[in-house]
Amino acid sequence: AQSVTQLDSQVPVFEEAPVELRCNYSSSVSVYLFWYVQYPNQGLQLLLKYLSGSTLVESINGFEAEFNKSQTSFHLRKPSVHISDTAEYFCAVSVNGNKLVFGAGTILRVKS
């Protein structure tokens, strides 16, 4: 079975500072990896995904994540955060199509 560990439950950061949200996974087979974002009182939205190919994947709003197979990690980074990035972020893994296993989530709080 697969599992996902998000190492920080909350990450406070000042506006325009860089941020890294950490994600490690466990699986005995090859995986697909995802980051989803949840804004208050909304459903989750896909932020970015790694299926194959380049290990560095980017989103349209400046986030990026790098798949590191040797460290079984898929950390999410942004070089400069905005107030509007305040949300909860979920890392997820799949080995079989759309059956995703989610981590516990990391709340990103961006302060002015």
Next chain:
Amino acid sequence: NAGVTQTPKFQVLKTGQSMTLQCAQDMNHEYMSWYRQDPGMGLRLIHYSVGAGITDQGEVPNGYNVSRSTTEDFPLRLLSAAPSQTSVYFCASSHLTNTGELFFGEGSRLTVL
């Protein structure tokens, strides 16, 4: 575009009552699923379906039933509600060919007293 629509948004039940959470999508997605979200535990898969007439269990199926009579609808039934089923429930759908790209509804918050 409606996307994934869940009803009701809020519901309070007494222990032992039954109810159905409705989920409908208008994107012709083959795959539909139900998750529950609990603080500190992320989202856990309850049931899923890869097409009309086909359903399967996820990680936490006990106490829940589903059916998929049409492509559009995927209702979740609580047979005899328990306080442990107090949670926020999300329906999500996807094309089978779009690996992991789930579209989520806005959630249904259920409280069981």
